Amino acid sequence: xxxxxxxxxxxxxxxxxxxxGVPVMLFLxxxxxxxxxxGDGGGVMFTDRRLVVTLLxxxxxxxxxxxxxxxxxxxxxxxxxxxxxxxxxxxxxxWLAAVTAYxxxxxxxxxxxxxxxxxxxxxxxxxSLSPVMILVAALVNPLFxxxxxLAYAIxxxxxxxxxxxxxxxxxxxxxxxxxxxxxxxxxxxLPLGVIFTWYYARSGRLWPVVxxxxxxxxxxxxxxxxxx
Numbered sequence: 001x002x003x004x005x006x007x008x009x010x011x012x013x014x015x016x017x018x019x020x021g022v023p024v025m026l027f028l029x030x031x032x033x034x035x036x037x038x039g040d041g042g043g044v045m046f047t048d049r050r051l052v053v054t055l056l057x058x059x060x061x062x063x064x065x066x067x068x069x070x071x072x073x074x075x076x077x078x079x080x081x082x083x084x085x086x087x088x089x090x091x092x093x094x095w096l097a098a099v100t101a102y103x104x105x106x107x108x109x110x111x112x113x114x115x116x117x118x119x120x121x122x123x124x125x126x127x128s129l130s131p132v133m134i135l136v137a138a139l140v141n142p143l144f145x146x147x148x149x150l151a152y153a154i155x156x157x158x159x160x161x162x163x164x165x166x167x168x169x170x171x172x173x174x175x176x177x178x179x180x181x182x183x184x185x186x187x188x189x190l191p192l193g194v195i196f197t198w199y200y201a202r203s204g205r206l207w208p209v210v211x212x213x214x215x216x217x218x219x220x221x222x223x224x225x226x227x228x
Contacts, residue, residue: 003155003163003204006079011156015072019152023061024173030054031180046127046224051137058144069152079151080206091211094199098212101191109187120184128226137221142213149174149193150200150209167197192216 066076109117129137149170157166171193178185196209 003079003158003201006155006204007158007163009073009078009155009159011159013160015069016156016160019065019069019156020148020173023148024177026057026061027177028179031177033180046125046129046221048130048133050127051129051133055137055140058140062144062147065148065152074152076147076151079155080147081204083207087205087207088211090205090208092215094195094208094212095215098192098195098216101195102188105187105191116183117187120182120187125220125224127224129221129224130226134218134221134225138214138218141217142210145174146196146206146210146213150197151206154197154201163201167201171197 106117153170153173154163154166157169161169171190174193174197175185175189178189181189196212200206200209
């Protein structure tokens, strides 16, 4: 898919403020709450109930957004591309790139300013999750986030401000709503966002990014899998 064609759909400021502003404010408020509970050193509690609430909010937001945008000429296929079998391999390649970037940044900071990365060497999250909830969350959350931060934000913002500024804003918003992860958001979410956004802006294909995000979430959440 040619992303430049998707950016031909004019997006009004009111539309952008509504579609991006509402979820950003909701999840930023949630991030601040989680951060206050867990602190910068981690310790944020994950439970099935908390994930259910989060996924319900995302599902309601997504349903409302899709209907709203559909009436304004936005089409998922036009901004995501058609899924292909190769997207799985591409997705694992993106995941590997994100993991490598995180490792390089972490090692560099550890060598230069070890005190900055010391807190995140401890477990960042606690709790217990059922295998079913891990599977559901690892599938639903990546779809919601990548359609929001990439498939909508990049074409919509790009139609007004250009691709580079749109990409920078998208990455900034992604990192902002993960503020509850403290400095881990800068070390892990920032490079992940940059890699995902670069790939989407370059290729116009969303599905490899979704695959990579699924792998990230599945591996991260599986560390809290309940053994009961």
